[in-house]
Amino acid sequence: MFNILLQSHSGSWAILVLLLVISYFAPKQKISLMIQRLFYLIMLGTGIGMLFILGFPLIYVLKGILAIVLIGVMEMIVGRKKRGESTKMLWVACIVLILVIISIGYNWI
Numbered sequence: 494m495f496n497i498l499l500q501s502h503s504g505s506w507a508i509l510v511l512l513l514v515i516s517y518f519a520p521k522q523k524i525s526l527m528i529q530r531l532f533y534l535i536m537l538g539t540g541i542g543m544l545f546i547l548g549f550p551l552i553y554v555l556k557g558i559l560a561i562v563l564i565g566v567m568e569m570i571v572g573r574k575k576r577g578e579s580t581k582m583l584w585v586a587c588i589v590l591i592l593v594i595i596s597i598g599y600n601w602i
Contacts, residue, residue, distance in 0.1 A: 495546050502539035503598070505532045509567070510591065516571045517580075526571060533564050556597040563590040 512529040519525065540557055547553060570583045596602040 495543065498539045498542045498546070502536060502543065505536040505539065506595075508532050509536060513567050513570065513587075517574055520571070520575045529567070529571075536560070552597060552602075556594055559590055559594050559597075563587065563594060566590060 509529060509532050512525050512532065515525040516529055537560075540560065544553055544557065566583055566587045570580050570587060573580045573583065593602070
């Protein structure tokens, strides 16, 4: 069961990053943003499932909190792009958060 959750979780992260780029460069359309939000739910559900199986280790709880912050940053990037505001600092925060989350997920940290 853990392997199924792990593969779904890591796959949803990869798709989320791709959907973020699509939503950023095509702000007029709405379907990629809706699919992106669906994958947020998939990613959160599989992550919480893995936390239950592992017994809530502190490092993975921290990873989950950072992931929720990353979801907020992704939403702010798309929202600011639609309003025509600057997104440079949000992109920096997004990339740093993604690198930290991936590092925790693959036990590099």
